Amino acid sequence: MxxxxxxxxxxxxxxxxxxxxxxxxxxxxxKNFVLLGSRSQEKGEAAVQELKKRSLPGTVELVQVDVSDEQSIAKAAGEVEEKYSRIDALVNNAAIAGETPPTHSLPRRLTAAFLTNSTGPAIVVESFAPLLSKSTAKTPRIVNVTSGAGSISLRLDSENPHQQMKVVPYRMSKAALNMLTACQAYEYGPLGWKVFAFCPGFTASGLSDMNKEELGAKPTREGASPIVDILAGKRDGEHGGFLHAGGQHPW
Ligand SMILES: NC(=O)c1ccc[n+]([C@@H]2O[C@H](COP(=O)([O-])OP(=O)(O)OC[C@H]3O[C@@H](n4cnc5c(N)ncnc54)[C@H](OP(=O)(O)O)[C@@H]3O)[C@@H](O)[C@H]2O)c1
Structure with missing residues (x-):
């Protein structure tokens, strides 16, 4: 194979x-085989095509998965099991920032944020854990891409330059993702798996209208590269931690 x-x-x-x-x-x-998750089949196919055009040495295939949809996650896990029988690492990266300024009610915005940013990653890990347990790598790894915005300590820190940022649904859902990370570290650590929360920092992306280099965001490649190191095992000693590029955030 x-x-x-x-x-x-x-x-x-x-x-x-x-x-x-x-x-x-x-x-x-x-040596890397990337299963590129996308909730949109069309956007996912375009992304895979773009990567294949770059003629990189690794292999990439699309997995259609909407993390806010339990059935979509189950279907994706079934397909991956049928095709590949295992995975070696899982990066829970998908998230939504929520509306700024808000137009929907607070309960609706909270529900949407939790569904994608915390419930989704919990179900994804539950559904793919049997495939991680079949990993042929020495150390299966889970990276939950979180945010310093989910740190309770930083929220209360008047020195924190991002303290004025409200985005309550995003903050709450990322705080829940942080707790999920701790629960997964407790659950899977004894099996030899490594589990991390990782914050990329303010990075250019499609997350919001603010995520632009001209507004101070770091280039996307800089936001992503520390995850490559985590997946390569360079930060295994920080299992169960709330990592950022240069160290760790307080919970
Ligand atoms: N950029 C930053 O400054 C920053 C800072 C701290 C943390 N983060 C975290 O970094 C991660 C990546 O975000 P990003 O900055 O790269 O933002 P992004 O460009 O908006 O990427 C988010 C990705 O998640 C996908 N997504 C959203 N809802 C989904 C769902 N229900 N199911 C599957 N996929 C879904 C989006 O797909 P669509 O294209 O279909 O919308 C998009 O591909 C997130 O966890 C974010 O919270 C980012």
Whole structure:
């Protein structure tokens, strides 16, 4: 089988932004096989085509998965199991920032944010854990792409330059993702898996109208590259931590 000697990594929400850039960086190494998750079949196909055009040594295939839809996640897990029997790493990257300024009611915005940013990653890990347990890599890894906006300590810190940013549904859902990371570290750590929360920092992407380099965001490649290091095992000693590029955030 062509993928037997490859490291298979599933990235959710990889049709654009940091997820797409991560896929591209992983594909620079021929041992990587990226399952590019996209909720939109059309956008996912375009992303896979774009990556294939780059003639990178790694392999990429599309997995259609909407993380806010339990059935879509189950279908994706079934398809991956049938085709590849296993995965070696999982990056829960897909997320929504929510509306700024808000137009819908708070309950609706909270529900939407939790569904995609915290419930989704919980179900994705539950559904793909049986495939991670069949990993042929020495160390299966889970990276939950979170945000410093989900840190309770930073929210209360008047020195934090982002303290004025409200986005309550985003903050709450990322705080829940952080707790999920701790629960997964507890659950899967004893099996030898490594689990991380990772914040890319303010990065150019499609997340919001603010995520532009001209407004101070770092280039997308810089937001994504620390995840390549985490997946390569360079930060395994920080299992269960809330990582950023240069260290760790307080919870
Ligand atoms: N950029 C930053 O400054 C920053 C800072 C801290 C943390 N983060 C985190 O970094 C991660 C990547 O975000 P990004 O900045 O690259 O934003 P982005 O460009 O908006 O990418 C988000 C991706 O998630 C996908 N997505 C949204 N809802 C989904 C769903 N229900 N199912 C599957 N995919 C879904 C989007 O797909 P569509 O194209 O279909 O919408 C898109 O591909 C997120 O977890 C974000 O919270 C970003």
């Amino acid at each position: 062509p993928f037997n000697d490859k490291i298979i990594t599933l990235i959710t929400g990889a049709n654009g932004g940091i997820g797409f850039e991560l896929a591209s960086q992983l594909l620079a190494d021929g």
